[in-house]
Amino acid sequence: MSEHTAHGTMTLKLIVWRQKGPTEPGRFETYLARNITEHHSFLEMLDVVNEDLINDGKEPIVFDHDCREGICGTCSQVINGLAHGGQTRTTVCQLHMRTFKDGDTIYIEPWRAKAFPILKDLMVDRNALERIIQAGAYTSVNTGAAPDGNSILISKEDADYSMDAAECIGCGACVAACPNGAAMLFTGAKVSQFAALPQGQVEARERVFSMIEVMQKCGFGNCANHYDCQAVCPKDIDVKFIARLNREYLKALVM
Amino acid sequence: MSLLTGNVGRKVLMAVSGLFMVTFVVAHLLGNSTIFVGPDWINAYAEHLKELDLLVWPFRIFMFAMLSIHVFFGITLTLENWGANPDKYAVSRRPRSTFAGRTMIWTGLLLLAFLVFHLLQFTFKITPEVVKVVDAQGRFDVYTMMVAGLRNKMVAAFYVLSMVALFLHTFHGIQSIFQSIGLNNDRTMPKFIMIGKISAVVFLVVFSAIPILILTWVLS
Numbered sequence: 248m249s250e251h252t253a254h255g256t257m258t259l260k261l262i263v264w265r266q267k268g269p270t271e272p273g274r275f276e277t278y279l280a281r282n283i284t285e286h287h288s289f290l291e292m293l294d295v296v297n298e299d300l301i302n303d304g305k306e307p308i309v310f311d312h313d314c315r316e317g318i319c320g321t322c323s324q325v326i327n328g329l330a331h332g333g334q335t336r337t338t339v340c341q342l343h344m345r346t347f348k349d350g351d352t353i354y355i356e357p358w359r360a361k362a363f364p365i366l367k368d369l370m371v372d373r374n375a376l377e378r379i380i381q382a383g384a385y386t387s388v389n390t391g392a393a394p395d396g397n398s399i400l401i402s403k404e405d406a407d408y409s410m411d412a413a414e415c416i417g418c419g420a421c422v423a424a425c426p427n428g429a430a431m432l433f434t435g436a437k438v439s440q441f442a443a444l445p446q447g448q449v450e451a452r453e454r455v456f457s458m459i460e461v462m463q464k465c466g467f468g469n470c471a472n473h474y475d476c477q478a479v480c481p482k483d484i485d486v487k488f489i490a491r492l493n494r495e496y497l498k499a500l501v502m
Numbered sequence: 503m504s505l506l507t508g509n510v511g512r513k514v515l516m517a518v519s520g521l522f523m524v525t526f527v528v529a530h531l532l533g534n535s536t537i538f539v540g541p542d543w544i545n546a547y548a549e550h551l552k553e554l555d556l557l558v559w560p561f562r563i564f565m566f567a568m569l570s571i572h573v574f575f576g577i578t579l580t581l582e583n584w585g586a587n588p589d590k591y592a593v594s595r596r597p598r599s600t601f602a603g604r605t606m607i608w609t610g611l612l613l614l615a616f617l618v619f620h621l622l623q624f625t626f627k628i629t630p631e632v633v634k635v636v637d638a639q640g641r642f643d644v645y646t647m648m649v650a651g652l653r654n655k656m657v658a659a660f661y662v663l664s665m666v667a668l669f670l671h672t673f674h675g676i677q678s679i680f681q682s683i684g685l686n687n688d689r690t691m692p693k694f695i696m697i698g699k700i701s702a703v704v705f706l707v708v709f710s711a712i713p714i715l716i717l718t719w720v721l722s
Contacts, residue, residue: 327593328595329597333595333597356592356593359589425587426583426596426604429583459508462509463509467586469512470510470682471579472678475599479597487687489681490686490691493510493514495684496508
């Protein structure tokens, strides 16, 4: 690791979860992050640490990342006990080092839930969320000529409501933050975005039943209305969508 | 997706059974409050309840069913939830969940123990210290039974502790009912949360006042 520390930069102590593979036991390792400026994003800070590790001939820390613009939902780390680091409406990639001070100790852990097995270090398998999507988060349409633009009218209120739910980027922070490892905020958002629209009505019953069933089969826990999920959600998905999921389920039961 | 095995279905059953029990607690609180007016009032109240003889057993069976559903699913759901989140974080911060919410299983089990004792003591009247006398008008003297029973410091302390558990359980539980049965939206949610918190405080204050006032000889 480079010993040189540039003037005006921060040095931080990182305590990071390292795990070689899904079946290997994991442990915390301590690293020093040197030459970090306040302009580094959290992931860029890890890039710096990884370069040092590579230069030293060591295995870099594996973590998920993709767009680094806060929109793809790939980055996934629990930082000092909070999914995405606890900045309001912020993903890890948009968390910047200006929120830390020189000399800070930072715990970095992967999402922890039975439904999200750890693949390596900070990377977890979030396919369970995809399986919930596949179970019903779609509408079936007949292909053919493009439909008329305004053939199905949707009120502004409904469109806004649906868009609020559709803002979910599927990062899984809700599951990571849930004391029960439940995926109700995710599933609630996915069900609600269709429930509010006319196109979603045709398959409404099958959708809610099969999505709940798959959610349960994937090993997610049950919602106990703690609402930690909304607090860490980088898109601030509202827990009212969980109530909507419950309501859609009850509607489907009597339909 | 069955109501009895499904993820959401069982939460709905928890909510509905909880709602009936909270309604019962409110009725019980109103009835018990007659003790603050005087011995004559609570004895008269008990006598009136007795006159509803035909309704009492069906009602008890119904409440027992609600309790059984709530306890059974409460325990099984909790065990499932522990299983779904087996590896704990080294550092864990809880941004929005409450102590009350995270201790529902423990406050619930304490309330169950309390309920068993409370029924044995004041409903079936088979605990050793129960005083069974009639008042001047020949009615069963509930007031004397309560005062004698709750003058025991250990019993009174258990009652107050249980009411703290009821406070915590309903603090999280009441608002949770509305969320689980899907009635929450932007407009209603803050109101349901407020109703839950106020009710929990009222339950704590009124129910705890009875053993405390008896122990301090205000009621004698």
